[in-house]
Amino acid sequence: MIMSQSQAPAASSPAGMDPGVSSCLTVQPGMTALLDSCDIDQAANLELRTSAGYAQPQTISLFRPDPPRRRTRQEDIEFILRPRQLTTRDIALLPGGAVTIRGPDAILVCDPAEAISFNATEAHRLHRGLAARVDVSTLSHTAKGIVLSARVPKLLPPQAVTIAPDATKSPIRTPFTGPVLIQWGIRGAVAWPLVTAPAAFAVAASIAASPLVRSGSGLINSISAIASDSWYAEDAEARSRLIAPALAEHLNDTLAASDPRLDLMAAFMEGSDGLVRRIGEMLGMLPSCFLPDPAAIPGAPPAAWRHGIAHIFNAADNLALLGLDRMLAPIATIHALRDLIDDAELLAFDDDGAPLPGSPTPLRSDTAMLLARNIAAHGRLGLAIPTPASPVDLYALAHDAAGVTGSQITAIAPCWGFCHRIDTDGEECGNAGWFGMGAGLDEMDVPLADFEHRT
Numbered sequence: 001m002i003m004s005q006s007q008a009p010a011a012s013s014p015a016g017m018d019p020g021v022s023s024c025l026t027v028q029p030g031m032t033a034l035l036d037s038c039d040i041d042q043a044a045n046l047e048l049r050t051s052a053g054y055a056q057p058q059t060i061s062l063f064r065p066d067p068p069r070r071r072t073r074q075e076d077i078e079f080i081l082r083p084r085q086l087t088t089r090d091i092a093l094l095p096g097g098a099v100t101i102r103g104p105d106a107i108l109v110c111d112p113a114e115a116i117s118f119n120a121t122e123a124h125r126l127h128r129g130l131a132a133r134v135d136v137s138t139l140s141h142t143a144k145g146i147v148l149s150a151r152v153p154k155l156l157p158p159q160a161v162t163i164a165p166d167a168t169k170s171p172i173r174t175p176f177t178g179p180v181l182i183q184w185g186i187r188g189a190v191a192w193p194l195v196t197a198p199a200a201f202a203v204a205a206s207i208a209a210s211p212l213v214r215s216g217s218g219l220i221n222s223i224s225a226i227a228s229d230s231w232y233a234e235d236a237e238a239r240s241r242l243i244a245p246a247l248a249e250h251l252n253d254t255l256a257a258s259d260p261r262l263d264l265m266a267a268f269m270e271g272s273d274g275l276v277r278r279i280g281e282m283l284g285m286l287p288s289c290f291l292p293d294p295a296a297i298p299g300a301p302p303a304a305w306r307h308g309i310a311h312i313f314n315a316a317d318n319l320a321l322l323g324l325d326r327m328l329a330p331i332a333t334i335h336a337l338r339d340l341i342d343d344a345e346l347l348a349f350d351d352d353g354a355p356l357p358g359s360p361t362p363l364r365s366d367t368a369m370l371l372a373r374n375i376a377a378h379g380r381l382g383l384a385i386p387t388p389a390s391p392v393d394l395y396a397l398a399h400d401a402a403g404v405t406g407s408q409i410t411a412i413a414p415c416w417g418f419c420h421r422i423d424t425d426g427e428e429c430g431n432a433g434w435f436g437m438g439a440g441l442d443e444m445d446v447p448l449a450d451f452e453h454r455t
Contacts, residue, residue: 081199081250081251082203082254083199083203083207084250086102086206088103088104089101091212092212093209094109094201094205094283094286095208095209095238095239095243095283096232096239096286097291098110098283098286098288098289099139099289100201100209101194102206106197107201109286110194111192111194111195111440111441112286112287112433112434112435112436113441115192115434115435116174117189117191117391117435119318119389120415122172123185123188126170126171126182126189127189130152131152133151133152134151136150136152136164136165137150137151137162138150138152138160138161138163139160139161139163139289140153140160141290141294142157142225145225145226146212146226146228147212147225157294158294159289159290159291159294159296160183161181162182162184163181163182164182176191176193178193181287183289185297185299185414186313188318188414188416189415190287190435192287198441200282203247203250204279207243207246207250210226210231228290228292232290232291233280235284236280237280240276244269247268247275247279248265248269251269285434285439287434297309298417299412299417301321301410301412304325304352304380305321305349305380305382306353307349308323308347309321309412311360318387318415319385319387320411320413320415321383321384322382322383322397323409323410324382324383324407325378325408326408326424330375333405336405337383337401338363340401341383341397343385344363344385345363345384345385346359346360346361346371347381347383347384348382349380349381353380358371359371360384363383383401391416391418391435392437395435395437397411398420398422402422407424408422408423409421410422411430418435419431
């Protein structure tokens with residue numbers, strides 16, 4: 001068996017080892033000792049980030065119990081994985097559609113905790129100011145796929161983002177000082193700072209992202225288009241499937257041929273707590289800028305709300321939609337909404353999502369009460385409201401509406417690509433986390449230096 005440094009005789013400790021070293025064993029040649037029949041449960045650190053700390057994985061086979069008492073002993077292995085070394089700088093799409101900037105010295109991703117939003121007037125001014133700059137790049141989703149072009153096109157497709165290298169030169173002041181990514185919405189926009197990616201995202205970006213090649217200045221063409229099958233993933237499982245082959249290849253290149261090599265790969269690749277699955281889940285927290293259908297609006301809600309969305313698209317003002325379903329008492333719901341919201345139009349839909357006659361109508365009208373009486377048990381109500389000042393304000397309003405009505409609330413703001421649902425039991429799903437209402441990058445990293453697989 002193996003003895004950790006804290007259990008070894010003082011004379012056997014390598015030169016430079018501090019007296020108070022932790023009991024975690026670092027696997028290196030000449031650092032083993034035999035004990036009678038004692039099981040040691042300390043972890044073996046396989047440090048692969050630097051050549052000085054590199055530990056040959058073959059050595060693990062020396063640490064296993066003898067065959068008669070052999071059990072699965074990979075449970076305490078700690079494995080540090082580094083990104084693949086990159087030699088060029090490019091812009092790429094992570095599995096799921098998030099944008100990353102990759103280079104030999106750094107890998108950048110958006111920090112969702114620092115999102116800021118722009119209204120229609122600000123977005124127009126931002127677009128006009130960036131269109132005059134030659135140091136920006138725009139990713140546009142066309143019928144052929146995602147393409148990268150210089151500058152900002154005059155006419156943008158429904159799905160487009162622009163990367164500016166220096167936010168301090170933006171025509172609208174922002175709190176950012178470095179590179180920034182701007183996602184263009186319908187009558188609005190959102191910006192995120194591009195910051196150094198945590199370890200797990202850096203690994204994924206270095207091995208599984210799809211790079212884009214810039215086309216001619218100011219042009220959008222299909223020469224270097226990337227189809228959606230190389231980056232689109234609707235959930236964590238789909239993202240994991242895109243990551244898995246690249247991670248397996250990376251591990252195959254990193255791990256030397258040895259007896260425990262397949263066991264180590266299994267620890268990373270298999271199970272709900274395997275690294276590939278955990279990275280797939282974490283990537284869902286990054287803003288996803290593109291959908292498989294190039295005509296779709298980012299943050300598009302379920303089809304049940306299609307008529308509500310059509311109404312706010314056609315309105316002269318910039319509107320957001322609060323969708324209500326699973327209502328226990330529609331009449332009481334109207335009264336509660338009147339106490340909460342001053343200015344809104346009420347829309348009523350049947351269980352197939354088709355609008356009922358009489359809508360839209362002002363929330364405080366008699367017709368609103370009539371519509372509430374006429375909706376069936378599975379009918380829905382929608383509130384078209386002036387777009388709040390920020391996604392945070394819309395999120396707070398949706399929470400308040402869910403609380404006072406006891407209904408399921410879906411908050412939709414096409415100007416920012418925002419779509420978030422709050423269920424009657426308090427469960428939530430959607431992309432509010434992309435707009436500053438979730439974890440920051442410092443909270444969502446998979447700690448590769450402490451990754452453990454236990455069986």
